[in-house]
Amino acid sequence: MSDERRLPMVDPEEPGKGADSEAVQQAGQEFRELVDSAAAELAAQSAGANGGADELVTVEVPSWRLITTLAVAGALAGLAIVVVFGWAQPRIDAYRARVLQEAVLEVLKDPARYDPLFVVDGQVTAELPAGMDSTQADRVFLGYDDSGSPVGFAVSGEKSGYQDVIRLIFGYDHQNQALIAMKVLESKETPGLGDKIFKDLDFVGGFEGAAAPITQVKPGEKSGDPSEVETITGATISSATVISIINEQLDRIGPALNAYDPATTTAAGGGS
Numbered sequence: 001m002s003d004e005r006r007l008p009m010v011d012p013e014e015p016g017k018g019a020d021s022e023a024v025q026q027a028g029q030e031f032r033e034l035v036d037s038a039a040a041e042l043a044a045q046s047a048g049a050n051g052g053a054d055e056l057v058t059v060e061v062p063s064w065r066l067i068t069t070l071a072v073a074g075a076l077a078g079l080a081i082v083v084v085f086g087w088a089q090p091r092i093d094a095y096r097a098r099v100l101q102e103a104v105l106e107v108l109k110d111p112a113r114y115d116p117l118f119v120v121d122g123q124v125t126a127e128l129p130a131g132m133d134s135t136q137a138d139r140v141f142l143g144y145d146d147s148g149s150p151v152g153f154a155v156s157g158e159k160s161g162y163q164d165v166i167r168l169i170f171g172y173d174h175q176n177q178a179l180i181a182m183k184v185l186e187s188k189e190t191p192g193l194g195d196k197i198f199k200d201l202d203f204v205g206g207f208e209g210a211a212a213p214i215t216q217v218k219p220g221e222k223s224g225d226p227s228e229v230e231t232i233t234g235a236t237i238s239s240a241t242v243i244s245i246i247n248e249q250l251d252r253i254g255p256a257l258n259a260y261d262p263a264t265t266t267a268a269g270g271g272s
Helices: 021-049 063-107 201-205 236-258
Strands: 113-120 123-125 138-144 150-160 165-173 178-186 215-217 228-230
Touching (some): 113 236, 138 236, 150 178, 150 236, 165 236, 178 201, 178 236
Parallel strands (some): 215 228
Antiparallel strands (some): 138 150, 165 178
């Protein structure tokens, strides 16, 4: 404040001798105006230091714009899922087919070739009836040796175990009604216990040459019967489920496999 203003002096001991009361009131008014002017100047300087910030403004967005944004975002997300699924599914199917092919070769002890077949209404056939989906029939694989003679069927099955569903495939010598081998395809049984159904080589190897149907016995209690397979200590339910899957499949489609004559059927397509 560069302006200097002099207020009338009043003698405190003789108030009537300085300025009169009107002069005093005028001086007070001028002082107040001076203070207000200084405050306004300080406020202006403070606003300039803050960059002249504007007051917060609230903008109301129309509801249709929010709905449109959500709809577009949902459509894009759905499209992304479809694209990824379309890209990944063929690769997943190819992987599963490769795993199944390797399993068939393993449980049939590396046949020279094998043919995919179906069991429909108690009979083995290479072609499904018109209108029937492949998921409605049991799919099996018949292996052949180098001379063209059948060595047995690869049969798959599944059933709930202790923890989750157990899926497996086994080789079945239908001419001698005995197992060739067994392989677990999928299992989520308890690590260290239930997973022994595919990690315990003695248990897995116990199915090779076992006569069908399988007889379940406790560890160390085999009597020499060729149908006996020991369960696993600590994994009785899981190992018993494996035996149950094999017996149930053979009880259901075994008669059709035993009666099958390859000479009467033209295979739909072979495997290697």
